[in-house]
Amino acid sequence: AQKVTQAQTEISVVEKEDVTLDCVYETRDTTYYLFWYKQPPSGELVFLIRRNSFDEQNEISGRYSWNFQKSTSSFNFTITASQVVDSAVYFCALSEGGDNNDMRFGAGTRLTVKP
Amino acid sequence: DTEVTQTPKHLVMGMTNKKSLKCEQHMGHRAMYWYKQKAKKPPELMFVYSYEKLSINESVPSRFSPECPNSSLLNLHLHALQPEDSALYLCASSQDWERPQHFGDGTRLSIL
Numbered sequence: 001a002q003k004v005t006q007a008q009t010e011i012s013v014v015e016k017e018d019v020t021l022d023c024v025y026e027t028r029d030t031t032y033y034l035f036w037y038k039q040p041p042s043g044e045l046v047f048l049i050r051r052n053s054f055d056e057q058n059e060i061s062g063r064y065s066w067n068f069q070k071s072t073s074s075f076n077f078t079i080t081a082s083q084v085v086d087s088a089v090y091f092c093a094l095s096e097g098g099d100n101n102d103m104r105f106g107a108g109t110r111l112t113v114k115p
Numbered sequence: 116d117t118e119v120t121q122t123p124k125h126l127v128m129g130m131t132n133k134k135s136l137k138c139e140q141h142m143g144h145r146a147m148y149w150y151k152q153k154a155k156k157p158p159e160l161m162f163v164y165s166y167e168k169l170s171i172n173e174s175v176p177s178r179f180s181p182e183c184p185n186s187s188l189l190n191l192h193l194h195a196l197q198p199e200d201s202a203l204y205l206c207a208s209s210q211d212w213e214r215p216q217h218f219g220d221g222t223r224l225s226i227l
Binding site: 044047050091097107108 | 156217
């Protein structure tokens with residue numbers, strides 16, 4: 001069964017610090033997709049990025065960057081020069097497909113950025 | 116504004132009531148989902164309606180029943196709920212399992 005582990009329950013940083021959110025996954029499939037979502041206090045889950053199992057290229061989008069390493073089954077997320085608006089719960093998720101389109105979420109990491 | 120619309124945003128109901136949560140998307144997505152999220156927990160999948168087929172998480176009690184009137188709508192009927200059913204209920208849609216799911220704002224449900 002697929003599994004996603006986000007070992008960091010809560011992280012607190014001061015504005016402008018860099019912060020990395022860890023995600024480790026387990027799957028037996030060779031084809032799968034990994035996602036990161038942001039959930040601000042308002043409750044809506046906001047999609048940030050998707051990565052498929054065949055593409056290990058790292059990606060940068062503004063202050064956000066992602067490091068996908070199949071060798072360690074990790075898909076880590078770094079925020080550079082954090083801002084107060086980055087405060088939210090961040091979820092890593094894994095999708096293997098199949099009949100149920102089942103996407104499994106990690107437990108989430110609550111990031112607090114203090115001014 | 117999200118592309119997945121959920122109504123109502125808040126709902127308070129007694130244990131004997133019958134109510135429905137509504138979810139609508141106009142992105143032409145072929146799959147729609149209902150999730151339950153308790154405080155400080157990740158979303159848990161309840162139902163998937165994909166390519167006209169309904170899949171059910173076996174741990175979901177029968178007091179929750181989904182209904183898909185058409186490919187743009189996925190309703191969740193509630194009957195005889197328990198206090199532990201109080202949670203945020205999120206609806207999502209996607210083109211397929213490979214694409215990201217787009218979530219609505221959620222319905223905050225409180226059972227008295």
